Amino acid sequence: MSKPEISDRIAAAGQFRITVTEKGPLLVYGRPPLAIQSIVPDEEHESRDFREGRRFSTEAQPTALCRCGASGRKPYCDGSHLRAAWDPTLTASEEPLARDAERIEGGALALDDNAKYCVFARFCHPDGDAWTLTERSEDPESRERAIREASLCPSARLTAREKESGKPYEFRFEPSLGLIEDEAIGASGGLWIRGGIPLSREDGRTYEIRNRVVVCRCGRSANKPYCDGTHAALKWRDGLRADEASEVRERPARRPEEVW
Numbered sequence: 001m002s003k004p005e006i007s008d009r010i011a012a013a014g015q016f017r018i019t020v021t022e023k024g025p026l027l028v029y030g031r032p033p034l035a036i037q038s039i040v041p042d043e044e045h046e047s048r049d050f051r052e053g054r055r056f057s058t059e060a061q062p063t064a065l066c067r068c069g070a071s072g073r074k075p076y077c078d079g080s081h082l083r084a085a086w087d088p089t090l091t092a093s094e095e096p097l098a099r100d101a102e103r104i105e106g107g108a109l110a111l112d113d114n115a116k117y118c119v120f121a122r123f124c125h126p127d128g129d130a131w132t133l134t135e136r137s138e139d140p141e142s143r144e145r146a147i148r149e150a151s152l153c154p155s156a157r158l159t160a161r162e163k164e165s166g167k168p169y170e171f172r173f174e175p176s177l178g179l180i181e182d183e184a185i186g187a188s189g190g191l192w193i194r195g196g197i198p199l200s201r202e203d204g205r206t207y208e209i210r211n212r213v214v215v216c217r218c219g220r221s222a223n224k225p226y227c228d229g230t231h232a233a234l235k236w237r238d239g240l241r242a243d244e245a246s247e248v249r250e251r252p253a254r255r256p257e258e259v260w
Contacts (some may be wrong), residue, residue, distance in 0.1 A: 034058050
């Protein structure tokens with residue numbers, strides 16, 4: 001398998017799109033795949049990869065997904081947002097995430113870090129933290145570990161870049177949606193939007209199109225529509241079972257060579 005390549009921004013070519021309603025659900029258009037994505041820990045309870053589990057239909061057009069956290073038929077909206085005690089206000093910037101990111105530079109890599117978008121998935125520590133590994137990235141092993149840890153960050157809070165060109169290293173994601181489950185901490189996470197699916201407001205304003213981003217499902221993020229990790233502190237659960245359907249598919253941890 002070839003060594004990591006460098007990615008350009010991916011767009012889903014208009015096939016799929018998501019609208020964030022101002023006071024209600026996420027409206028999903030185009031029938032992208034939707035499945036549970038469970039964080040897989042190792043023996044030391046460190047996050048290592050994702051495991052795909054139960055799949056859900058997006059045949060209804062649009063498919064309305066809950067973002068208030070109160071629906072009785074998650075992941076779908078059932079109108080509970082009309083009665084729930086939650087603040088639906090969309091406060092996040094539409095500017096590129098990297099604009100406000102801190103830049104850490106090492107021998108071969110640079111690392112963008114925008115802590116506002118941390119979703120507490122904890123992929124940034126298993127083999128030495130991503131920041132230290134970036135600083136030591138003149139060493140090939142440290143470089144590969146830094147790339148892998150940053151690329152597994154589902155929200156792109158962390159993005160590893162080639163130091164000279166500034167282009168990002170990322171996993172190749174097909175346009176798809178993931179319902180993050182984190183059994184290690186006993187919480188359910190946000191909706192993982194992958195592969196450049198456009199995310200817009202009702203008035204047509206579009207958020208930065210990204211290869212990976214996580215939006216809030218618990219209704220408590222202070223950076224809506226994005227997830228800010230509040231679900232972890234609240235131990236919020238969506239009540240879904242990852243192994244309920246037959247579509248559960250195990251796969252080994254991805255290797256750094258699959259980053260591009």
